[in-house]
Amino acid sequence: MGLLLIIIFIFFTIFISPTKPENLKLFREYIGAEFTNVKFTDVPINPNLQFDFILSFAIDYTTSTSSPTPTNGKFNIFWDTKNLPPAQVSYIKKKHPNVRVGLSIGGDSIFNNLAYFQPKSIHSWVSNAVSSLTHIIKQFALDGIDIDYEHFKGDPDTFAECIGRLISILKRKGVVKFASIAPFDDPDVQNHYISLWKKYGHVIDYVNYQFYAYDNSTTIPEFIGYFEKQRKNYKGGKIxxxxxxxxxKGLAPTKGFFSACEILKKRKQLFGIFVWCADESKSSGFRYEKQGQTLLTTL
Structure with missing residues (x-):
């Protein structure tokens, strides 16, 4: 019996157990929203962590530059497809096996107009969103979805049901592997996202909390306090x-951001870092992306 158990253990270790441990530290970068001709290949990628690019944005509005209007969940692409086409998504993922690429939906504005979450009904919006986003995700061979609505013409319960059902269906059908949300410190925004979290937090993998939305006078202790507050708001979430x-805005890299991250690292609370955005970082040579990734890989 003892020999049999040993044989079973060896078989499980070699053939069943994963040969590579899961990469737990995450670095994410929004890309494509500002049309500065940035490419995936411009961005430094440390091979020793999970790296997510997030294409920004897909928006459920018409593409009319003069008068964009809501489409009730029929999403269109509004990122720089010239420099970030499907072929480049495939290329960067093949070149860097630790890279995933997702898309973000919503955003702040469209052609200088605010982009609103504005469903006609839960059922119709979800139906249209699943169909239109599935098409885009498959066209670009994407891995996940990020929720970044910032303005609302719908109550928190409706937002929770629309977004929660959308993520649930896309995951159940195998269209996406991960989902994240991107709230920030605004009462209306928080009401909507916390409602979503309470009902559908189990299908949301990451919270891309926009700490840079705080004032640029933010100190390191204040930043740590903000982080603790959001850990309570999104209890159990990977913040x-x-x-x-x-x-x-917020706590800048030059004013102590990485020092704050070091504090969280010592507390074992630093799951990952994300940046807005590659389009802007290109001009400075991505110096802070390099610093952030180094910090994560030395955890």
């Missing part, structure tokens, strides 16, 4: 820290 490339 990522974040900075904006130009350092204009």
């Amino acid at each position: 990522l820290t974040s900075f904006i490339s130009d350092g204009s």
Whole structure:
């Protein structure tokens, strides 16, 4: 019996157990929203962590530059497809096996107009969103979806049901492997996302909390306090820290962002970092992306 158990253990170890441990540290970068001709290949990618590109944005509005209007869940592409086409998605994922590429939906604005979450009904919006996003995701061979609605003409319960059902269906059908949300410190925004989290947090993998939406006078202790607050708001969630490339808001890399991350690292609370955005970082040579990835890989 003892010999049999040993044989079973060896078989399980060699043939069943994963040969490579799951990559737990995550670095994410939004890309394509500002049309600065940035490419995936411009961005430094550390092979020793999970790296996600997030194409920004797909929006359920018409593509009319003069008068964009809501489409009730029929999404169109509004990122720089000239420099970030499907072929480049395939190329970067093949070149870097630790890279995934997703898309973000919503965003702040479209052609200088605010982009609203504005469903006609839960059922019709979800039906249209599943269909239109599935088409885009398969066209670009994407891996996941990020939710970044920032303005609302729908109550929190409707938002929770629409987005929660959308993510659930896309995951159940195998269209996406991961999902994230991108809230920030605004009462209306928080009401919508916390409602979503309470009902559908189990299908949301990451919280890309926009810490750069805080004032640029933010101190390191204040940043840590904000982080703790969001851990309570999104209890059990994988909260990522974040900075904006130009350092204009929040705790900038030059003013202590990475020191705050070191504190969280020592507390074993630093799951990952995300950046808005590659389009802006290109001009400075992605210096802070390199620093952030190094910090994560030395955990």
